[in-house]
Amino acid sequence: MSGNTVAQPHSTSCTPSRAARELGLRRGEFDLAVDLGCIRTVPDEGGGGRRVTRTEIDRLHAEEGFPEALKQRVETVGTKEGAELLQVTPGKFTRLARLGVVTPVKFYLNRYRAVVWLYLAEELRQFAADENNAPLLQGRTPSGAREQLMEGLDLRPRNWRSRHLGFLLRRADNHPWACAAAVASLLDAVQIAEIVQDPYERVHLNRFRPRPQAHGAPGSPAAHLAESLTMAEDPDEIDWLRADLAQAVSHARVLQPAPRPTTRPRPAEARDQKRPTPSTAAEHDPPVPWTAAEHDPLAPSAAVAQDSPVPSTAAAPARAMPCTAVDKAPPVPEDSGRPHGLLGWLRRRTP
Numbered sequence: 001m002s003g004n005t006v007a008q009p010h011s012t013s014c015t016p017s018r019a020a021r022e023l024g025l026r027r028g029e030f031d032l033a034v035d036l037g038c039i040r041t042v043p044d045e046g047g048g049g050r051r052v053t054r055t056e057i058d059r060l061h062a063e064e065g066f067p068e069a070l071k072q073r074v075e076t077v078g079t080k081e082g083a084e085l086l087q088v089t090p091g092k093f094t095r096l097a098r099l100g101v102v103t104p105v106k107f108y109l110n111r112y113r114a115v116v117w118l119y120l121a122e123e124l125r126q127f128a129a130d131e132n133n134a135p136l137l138q139g140r141t142p143s144g145a146r147e148q149l150m151e152g153l154d155l156r157p158r159n160w161r162s163r164h165l166g167f168l169l170r171r172a173d174n175h176p177w178a179c180a181a182a183v184a185s186l187l188d189a190v191q192i193a194e195i196v197q198d199p200y201e202r203v204h205l206n207r208f209r210p211r212p213q214a215h216g217a218p219g220s221p222a223a224h225l226a227e228s229l230t231m232a233e234d235p236d237e238i239d240w241l242r243a244d245l246a247q248a249v250s251h252a253r254v255l256q257p258a259p260r261p262t263t264r265p266r267p268a269e270a271r272d273q274k275r276p277t278p279s280t281a282a283e284h285d286p287p288v289p290w291t292a293a294e295h296d297p298l299a300p301s302a303a304v305a306q307d308s309p310v311p312s313t314a315a316a317p318a319r320a321m322p323c324t325a326v327d328k329a330p331p332v333p334e335d336s337g338r339p340h341g342l343l344g345w346l347r348r349r350t351p
Helices: 016-023 027-036 056-064 067-071 079-086 090-098 120-131 132-136 143-150 155-173 178-184 191-197 200-208 221-231 233-253 267-274 278-284 299-307 323-327 341-349
Strands: 049-054 106-109 115-120
Touching: 016 027, 016 049, 016 056, 027 067, 027 155, 049 056, 067 120, 079 090, 079 120, 090 143, 106 191, 106 221, 115 120, 120 132, 155 178, 155 221, 178 233, 191 200, 191 233, 200 233
Parallel strands: none
Antiparallel strands: 106 115
């Protein structure tokens, strides 16, 4: 027996929920830690999603400052708390975020269906500690930037999508179709159909499409708003994603071509192939000539012999009469002035 094992035994790994409890994290914090690369996961060979090995949990427990250090790395703050960390007003913090100076890491919708952006507290602390950022924090907003803000510039959704795409690519584990599906998740169906024209490749791509984050009930206004934030909007952003998707699909097509259905004969076609054709059946079993004597036992043999001589079939073996001979017998013409049946036949034969 080989010493290398492919599957990860469940006894040496645990589910994300249990790993979050053992690490002292809420489920949202745990998911963010996985996206940021703070916690490494492995695929479940049984198809049950991602799992965390006992070795990884022991490594995190052995880190200095655990668990406070881990919680600090995944701490998120809103606009008010972020302004306090940067020591600016909430209004200026919002302007800096709209200009793309700081990038949100996630968002949620409040009860008024307003978008609430969240930022990593550790990133804001590092931004405030950098002396090169002092002019942005202390000085006034440049005039060109103020004009862009007045025109409605807001880079928060685009910057979040860029960061979110990095998270999706991390989850893909370098799987070619999963990486392509991560890029496709930021484009609508029309854009995807224009790039991936093969229907089998689109179906295969959709199998690896990441699940969207749940924001409200499916089909609700909140869900539509969250979906609009996920889809790319700016023309240059769409062009960039389209180019990336075309390249990713081309790469996946070479490494792992999309599966296609195999051509198999249907059961009816298989039976037709085994059934002999009419010409072949005629060669092996020629039809017996149709005669009135064989089908009308009451008809006298002498009369039949006078009308049409029938070849002798005494030496021929008995055979079943083909159905086509009976079905295609010549119809009797209708004659209202003559009697039908055996009596009429005898009268016509009487001189």
